[in-house]
């Protein structure tokens with residue numbers, strides 16, 4: 015069983031919702047990424063999403079665009095991201111890591127070279143924002159042969175027919191984008207999310223994560239009512255942006271934010 | 287049995303998923319997938335609908351002023367001392383460039399799809415102006431994204447768009463040029479996907495855009511093909527068009543693809559010179575990758591990051607190119623070459639002085655290549671150049687190069 019499946023299974027047994035923080039690798043400085051990841055795990059993160067910096071992040075709002083720009087200023091690209099995972103795995107062999115990014119850096123490295131290296135360093139999943147199932151036939155085969163789970167997005171605009179298609183190829187978990195928009199834009203509508211969760215559950219037994227509109231403990235807790243995992247990105251990255259000149263404090267500060275969300279989600283989980 | 291070598295190009299590309307060989311496709315975020323299928327269905331339905339076609343033909347005739355003539359550039363022909371040079375006069379279109387052929391088509395589609403809001407990206411501002419123009423006419427809200435650097439160098443077109451009622455949003459991210467405007471337009475579309483139609487200005491983007499924009503622009507080549515046969519009694523020996531995203535070039539080339547004896551040249555912007563790295567010539571100096579919804583040749587570094595481009599002409603300043611050109615390059619059906627800023631500027635002056643036609647800086651790249659090619663050809667041969675637009679918008683840039691301001 016993959017590290018991701020195992021993680022969700024265990025949380026389910028414990029009656030807990032997964033907390034999944036996202037940061038962009040190398041933002042604001044390369045050395046601080048791995049310490050931030052460890053600190054977030056210590057504070058209650060269950061699964062980590064690490065963004066691969068890209069020059070043209072078309073699905074991201076200004077917060078994550080700027081994070082990419084800061085990371086790219088430090089020349090952080092896919093090969094460095096993989097090396098950060100390697101470093102992280104020196105101390106943590108349990109927490110699953112999903113890389114999230116755009117197709118072109120993967121194309122440039124080559125799917126096979128990427129998958130091989132990703133497996134070696136301990137990457138568990140890959141979410142390629144701009145590669146829908148239609149374009150991913152070869153990609154899926156190669157990732158599968160290296161035990162990398164292929165995570166796909168489902169959006170509010172996804173038809174039931176497409177949900178079926180996505181459910182067929184997705185591995186690890188399915189990521190529901192809770193808003194029409196780019197990362198960090200609007201706030202989510204919980205009743206709409208819960209409707210979509212129900213439709214998805216009829217089509218897949220994979221765990222369901224929700225992200226894109228979660229800003230604080232309160233919205234995280236609300237989502238935990240209907241989802242198996244809560245993804246928090248722009249809120250954390252905004253914090254990183256505000257303290258980009260003071261990276262030493264970031265591991266502790268982000269741990270604080272994660273702990274607060276963990277707390278809110280736990281309180282809700284206990285009440286179930 | 288039919289020889290497989292004889293497979294008709296038009297029946298083969300693109301395939302049902304918008305692939306031109308290994309290029310093209312639909313590389314967008316899940317939120318937009320529904321919208322691009324919706325667009326594809328609408329386009330498939332209306333492209334053979336006689337009423338839609340009739341409305342488009344009428345607009346192209348009465349509003350745009352088509353057919354645009356071909357013009358024998360006698361002085362230029364004489365001065366270069368080689369092939370007879372004909373210009374396809376897309377500069378005479380309403381709004382001043384070929385861009386309007388496409389915006390007319392997409393806007394009529396938007397109307398039939400019940401969309402109330404139009405967005406576009408623009409580089410030189412010609413596509414933005416052409417979009418603002420059709421939006422004004424159809425009474426639709428219009429938002430145009432434009433790189434902040436281009437807002438400065440194409441100030442006149444910015445004002446034109448505003449006069450036409452469009453909102454122009456300068457894009458400050460990345461290199462502040464066309465690619466960043468495209469990113470921002472895609473972000474807007476994701477956010478407002480229910481009521482918004484995205485009019486892409488070139489043969490880029492996810493399927494069906496590259497095929498659809500090509501179809502709308504192919505009127506250039508269809509007209510030119512019969513015009514040149516009428517004028518000279520034969521097919522032209524060579525075609526030349528400049529390449530930004532590739533829409534005016536594919537518009538000219540496409541109807542000639544099965545005319546194997548017609549040689550085709552796409553001219554990219556070599557900027558300060560290919561060897562300096564400061565250019566916008568992905569077909570000449572790039573590698574395949576994925577950007578803005580399709581797989582194609584890109585200007586990128588070894589890590590797959592898109593690198594900044596440079597061209598004197600805002601409309602060529604783009605790190606990618608339409609996927610069909612990537613295919614035509616690989617199968618050897620078209621040749622892709624490049625000319626520098628300086629060569630384009632010189633050609634700008636050459637055409638202006640010899641023929642009394644002030645070309646757009648984009649189109650000046652095609653003229654510049656013709657100045658190299660024509661002398662190598664014989665006087666019986668015919669060279670057809672797509673004069674994709676007029677140079678009014680470039681007065682500031684050209685004057686500034688000469689040290690003048692106004």
Ligand SMILES: Cc1ncc(COP(=O)(O)O)c(C=O)c1O
Pocket residue numbers: 383384385409410411412413487488489528529530531532533534535600601602646648649674675676
């Ligand atoms: C006059 C003119 N020619 C050419 C181009 C380049 O675009 P494309 O390669 O799509 O024709 C532009 C783009 O702005 C333009 O304004």
